[in-house]
Structure formats: C-alpha cells, structure tokens
Amino acid sequence: xxxxxxxxxxxxxxxxxxxxxxxxxxxxxxxxxxxxxxxxxxxxxxxxxxxxxxxxxxxxxxxxxxxxxxxxxxxxxxxxxxxxxxxxxxxxxxxxxxxxxxxxxxxxxxxxxxxxxxxxxxxxxxxxxxxxxxxxxxxxx
Amino acid sequence: xxxxxxxxxxxxxxxxxxxxxxxxxxxxxxxxxxxxxxxxxxxxxxxxxxxxxxxxxxxxxxxxxxxxxxxxxxxxxxxxxxxxxxxxxxxxxxxxxxxxxxxxxxxxxxxxxxxxxxxxxxxxxxxxxxxxxxxxxxxxx
DNA sequence: TTATTAAATGAGAATTATTCTACTTACGAA
DNA sequence: TTCGTAAGTAGAATAATTCTCATTTAATAA
Numbered sequence: 001x002x003x004x005x006x007x008x009x010x011x012x013x014x015x016x017x018x019x020x021x022x023x024x025x026x027x028x029x030x031x032x033x034x035x036x037x038x039x040x041x042x043x044x045x046x047x048x049x050x051x052x053x054x055x056x057x058x059x060x061x062x063x064x065x066x067x068x069x070x071x072x073x074x075x076x077x078x079x080x081x082x083x084x085x086x087x088x089x090x091x092x093x094x095x096x097x098x099x100x101x102x103x104x105x106x107x108x109x110x111x112x113x114x115x116x117x118x119x120x121x122x123x124x125x126x127x128x129x130x131x132x133x134x135x136x137x138x139x140x141x
Numbered sequence: 142x143x144x145x146x147x148x149x150x151x152x153x154x155x156x157x158x159x160x161x162x163x164x165x166x167x168x169x170x171x172x173x174x175x176x177x178x179x180x181x182x183x184x185x186x187x188x189x190x191x192x193x194x195x196x197x198x199x200x201x202x203x204x205x206x207x208x209x210x211x212x213x214x215x216x217x218x219x220x221x222x223x224x225x226x227x228x229x230x231x232x233x234x235x236x237x238x239x240x241x242x243x244x245x246x247x248x249x250x251x252x253x254x255x256x257x258x259x260x261x262x263x264x265x266x267x268x269x270x271x272x273x274x275x276x277x278x279x280x281x282x
Numbered sequence: 283t284t285a286t287t288a289a290a291t292g293a294g295a296a297t298t299a300t301t302c303t304a305c306t307t308a309c310g311a312a
Numbered sequence: 313t314t315c316g317t318a319a320g321t322a323g324a325a326t327a328a329t330t331c332t333c334a335t336t337t338a339a340t341a342a
Contacts, residue, residue, distance in 0.1 A: 194293090195292070200290090200291095
C-alpha cells in the first residue's frame with residue numbers, strides 16, 4: 001500500500017492525516033504476519049524513535065473503530081492486527097504464533113448458501129470467519 | 142457433569158484429583174457462557190473462599206494443556222474458557238460479550254468434504270472452527 | 283496404616299499489555 | 313491572530329496473568 005493510498009483511506013474516514021497514523025498503518029501492511037502492538041512499535045521506532053506507546057494504542061483503536069484495520073482473535077492475551085479488512089479466514093499454527101490469511105470464494109459462497117437456507121434461530125449473521133487450525137508444512141518464504 | 146465424571150476425566154489424564162481442580166472444572170461446566178478466569182474465581186469462592194488466584198490460573202492451564210477445557214478466542218484481552226471440548230463453532234455477539242455454542246453436523250460434513258477435495262497448500266488441517274459474528278434477536282433465556 | 287515424594291496449592295510480589303491522566307502541540311475556521 | 317478541537321506525549325496507573333518459593337497434599341509403595 002502506497003503512502004498516498006494510506007493517506008486517502010484516512011481522509012475518507014474523516015481522520016486527520018498525521019505522520020504517526022501514516023507510520024502505523026504502513027507498519028501493519030508491511031509487517032504481514034498479523035503484528036502485535038509491540039511489533040508495530042518496534043518497527044516504527046526504527047524511523048520514528050519518538051512515537052509514544054499510548055499513541056500507537058490510540059491510533060490502533062481509531063483505525064479499528066473506523067474499519068481500516070481489524071483485530072485478530074487469538075488464544076493468547078496479546079492482541080494482533082490485520083491490515084486486510086475484507087472478510088477473510090485465518091490459518092492458525094497449532095504449535096507457533098504464525099497466522100496466515102486464507103481465502104476461497106467457493107468456500108464463501110458455500111457458507112453463504114448454507115446459512116441462507118438454514119437460519120440460526122434468533123440470530124442475525126453479520127460475518128463468518130473460519131479459524132483453520134493445523135500445521136504449516138514448510139517455513140514462511 | 143457429575144463429580145465422579147469430573148474426577149474420572151482428571152485421572153484419565155494423569156492429573157491428581159484435588160478439591161480445587163474439581164471445583165474449577167465444575168464451575169466451568171456450570172457457568173455456561175464461556176466464563177473468564179474472574180467469573181470462575183468468583184463462583185468458586187462462594188463455597189471455597191480460600192482458593193488462590195494463582196491456583197485457578199494454573200489449573201486452567203493444566204486443564205487446557207490436557208484437553209479437558211478449551212480457550213475461546215475473543216477480541217478482548219480477557220481469556221475465556223469452554224468446558225465443551227468437542228470441536229464446535231461459536232456465535233459471537235457484535236455488540237456484547239455474549240458467546241454461544243453452535244453446532245450443525247451437516248455443516249461439519251460440508252466443510253470436511255470441501256477441504257478433503259480442496260487441500261490448502263503446505264498446511265495440514267487439524268480443526269476448523271467457525272466464528273459467526275452477528276446479533277442475537279432475543280435475550281438469553 | 284504410615285512413609286515417601288513428586289505434584290499441587292497458597293500468598294503475595296512481579297510482570298506486562300494496555301489504558302488513563304494531564305498536559306502540550308497542530309491545525310482549520312472564524 | 314485567536315479559538316476550539318483533535319491528536320500526540322510521557323509517564324503513572326490498572327488489571328489480567330505469571331512468578332517465586334515455602335507449605336501442603338494426593339497417589340503410591342512399604
């Protein structure tokens with residue numbers, strides 16, 4: 001994602017474009033294994049050593065609230081973030097912290113069709129995400 | 142779940158049967174909205190006021206490690222636990238903390254068939270869980 | 283039943299991710 | 313230029329969880 005793209009996204013959401021927000025959004029897109037706040041802070045401080053921890057958390061919240069990033073559910077107590085906001089699924093490694101994205105249009109259509117026919121009583125579905133747990137057979141390229 | 146059932150499960154896993162473990166496992170089965178550690182501590186202290194916080198966390202870890210309970214992924218930084226260890230799906234309320242179990246044999250078969258045919262490259266699936274996010278149309282009974 | 287011992291528990295301190303507080307700074311509108 | 317609001321900062325505070333290590337207990341063997 002280019003800087004001007006990032007900037008445009010912020011403007012679209014009515015958020016002021018600041019160097020901190022640019023840096024954070026850029027960091028999340030570059031650190032592509034669903035980084036933690038700490039990962040993001042570490043990355044940003046390489047070029048921008050004076051950014052405050054609280055700023056990062058506030059910006060992450062603001063970006064999440066405005067749908068520019070998403071929080072990823074994990075079984076750990078550390079929050080992780082994802083720059084891909086289109087609904088998608090995740091592959092979780094059962095022995096490490098690795099999390100990869102997964103998507104399959106056919107799968108989505110199948111699920112959609114399933115729940116269109118078989119409604120869940122007293123529940124209105126907004127989104128469906130698969131957590132696919134297993135083992136990666138090779139290391140990340 | 143009866144007390145002797147709980148006890149049997151612990152023995153099967155080679156865990157010593159202690160009053161604390163009994164109480165904690167019983168609490169999770171009774172508190173059926175996927176309780177937090179705090180919920181569990183509060184519940185247990187009604188009858189067992191001297192149980193230590195650290196004990197509860199250690200027991201929860203031991204039970205999780207031995208597959209007697211499961212951790213539930215949430216977007217909050219509080220861990221929640223589930224006494225149902227068979228693979229199952231969850232309905233997450235998008236506006237509250239409510240989490241309900243969901244299961245459908247037909248759905249599971251469909252997913253199994255899908256991934257049997259369409260393998261994920263370099264990934265060996267161990268389990269698939271759906272996070273179904275949406276709104277409950279009525280309060281919990 | 284008693285002795286043995288590894289495992290489990292307890293109390294409170296420590297840790298750590300995150301949030302809060304009380305500023306200061308930046309910036310567009312009036 | 314001044315005002316008002318949003319954003320950023322540093323560091324303290326909070327809260328869930330983990331650690332430490334002394335004490336107790338459950339399971340096993342004698």
